[in-house]
Amino acid sequence: MPSDAATDQRAADLLEELNEPQREAVTHGDGPLLVLAGAGSGKTRVLTHRIAYLIHSGRARPGEILAITFTNKAAQEMRERVERLLGRSARTMWVSTFHSACARILRAEAPRLGYTRQFTIYDQADSRRLVKRCLEELGVDTKRFTPAAVQAQISGAKNRLRDADAYAQLVGGYFEQTVAEAYRLYERELHRMNAMDFDDLLVNVVNVLQLFPEVQGRYSAAFRHVLVDEYQDTNHAQYRLLQLIAGEHRNLTVVGDDAQSIYGFRHADIRNILDFQDDFPDARVVKLEQNYRSTQTILDAANAVIANNRGQMHKTLWTDRGPGDPIVIRELDDEHAEARYVLGEIRRLVDDEGASLSEIACFYRTNAQSRVLEDALVRAEIPYQVVGGTKFYERAEIKDAIGYLTLLANPADAIAFARIANSPKRGIGQTSLQRVLAHAEAAGLTVWEAAADPGGVPGLGKPAIRAFERFMSTMAQLRERAEAGAPIAELLEAVLHDTGYLEALEAERTIEAQGRIENLEELVEVAREFDAVYDGEESRLDAFLQQIALVSDSDTRRDDEGVVTLMTLHNAKGLEYPVVFIIGCVEGVLPLQRAIDEGALEEERRLCYVGMTRAMRTLTLTYARRRNVYGSTAYGVPSRFLAEIPPELVDRDEGPAAGAGFGTAGGYRPRAVSSWAAMREVASAGAGGSGASFAVGDDVLHPAFGEGVVTGVEPGGVVTVRFAGEAGERKLMVDYAPLTKR
DNA sequence: ATCATGGCATTTTTT
């Protein structure tokens, strides 16, 4: 990047919008950097600006940047924000999740490890099915040793970079011995099927980098600057991966918050962030403690709660926004009263205070808790969305459809084969299927080869042979189309039609089946979109499957549709809402009993902290004295976390809403009205306080999009602008968009 | 091979 005047100006603008510690982090030159970013302290802004700074200052070209996040959504958002700062040159940057970066590397390097480039990626369910099959093959009682538990052990071992041999060396009891055997078999099976589970993506990249120094040299030279978001959630394999890529040039920036580490149960290793300074004694450490999201009261409460954890990196969040409203804590009779209370408050906020439903979120510890709430909302006809729960790509019909495509791409994939062989029913039962699978293994054939020649499978009956012949002849035709490079949407439609899958669903004539058909149509749409943008030279099908394996539908979640949002506390991380309710603040639920038993109380506290710090304006915590647990009644003790909030910050007033239920005007508080109005002002000014403030109706000017008018203002500094020209309607971040008022 | 009934467990889950 040459330093013409315009570029210098942009570089200066870049820093203009930052506070002192943010600027320090952004302008840090080469060498290790640890950014301890408290909740709502603008860490994404720091990351995006730092990337822009590295490029503006000539320290890196866009292609030399590797920026890693944990979710596709975060990656996408970061890419958009960086593109807004840098323009199209940002396109060559790697901004992706650990897993997709690894998948991309392995698409190039997997042959070195004995896989083909068409390797299948198994999700957790696929992997569990394979674990189960391995256990059965070993004659293990899957009631005593559940596939889930064994899978968790194997996954834990992989995340610590222990292969089956290393694991076997460490085993103690009988269970672990069994796991060791299962692990070994599981690995062999995966490899035989040319498949990797999620953990393998990381492990195999580590392997390839360790085994082939020239490969390591290539990637570590290619990524001159590596930046990692949510560093507190990395596991050991990811840690090692970063060492291998960034260990030499040491241009590693990690951003995280130990107080928000909530994925320990998935082997995230909080030590990675706590020990960063031991790994890099010369690391620059920057703390971001100024919060741009919440009121001081909310921050004080959250700070007080998290202060009860030991061994953390001390941070104290503060804001210059003023105290705001007290934290509301309400005790209700049972979970139904709890739901009615939340409902009443939602109505009050919307009817009396002009809040929009999209500004309201309700969090809970476990998915099951959403049910009562949903019932209440449905009855009240308040639109809502539940984030998480059953996912699109986990639905049976979607997995089936993808299973077909997978088998077309990877004829060795026995898991895919087993999934679809008799779906729809075509007379291939458990027994026949097992015979084919066993024969394939014994004869060293792929399942495809074994099934294509059913006459050669010992013990197969006449009707079964006929069934396989018919099935495989259909599949062979489909495969020809796939290999000819047919568009995925077309291929998928052919699959659904030719295999009789759609026909079988249509024959059911149930509402449920209709829903499935609609889901499949949606998948075809996804494929169509993929076809439209795919321009790679590699196999379309391989690329499509790889992409689909690593996305979840929460990535496509829309969050501003005029609906209330319901989700678990885990799903809430990284989000913010003006109004937050956390229900079920009861001992045993939050903190969860099982977590307490496992010694994970501090993680529960962090979870609570994450939930509290999502709230911008109003935070309400509720619990029920009585609740139903699997049919019987349990009596609740208020969560210990409630007691950790300083009483002077709390409104425990038993308002009329506590027992009265539906939308009584009795809960009306004039104080809240004014503070609400004040909040909207702040929100429209943008999270960074850049000074620019926009209101609906303002005429604005954008250097690229031209003239426009503001049609919407959202919290978080997002404005919607309708432009006069080609640009149409766009959402822009006030902080980043070069938008001026006319 | 497929359908129906009973038994058992029942966290969170970015990938």
Add this chain to the structure above:
DNA sequence: ATGCCATGAT
């Protein structure tokens, strides 16, 4: 209470 899985009947 509910949903998933295994076992037995057709």
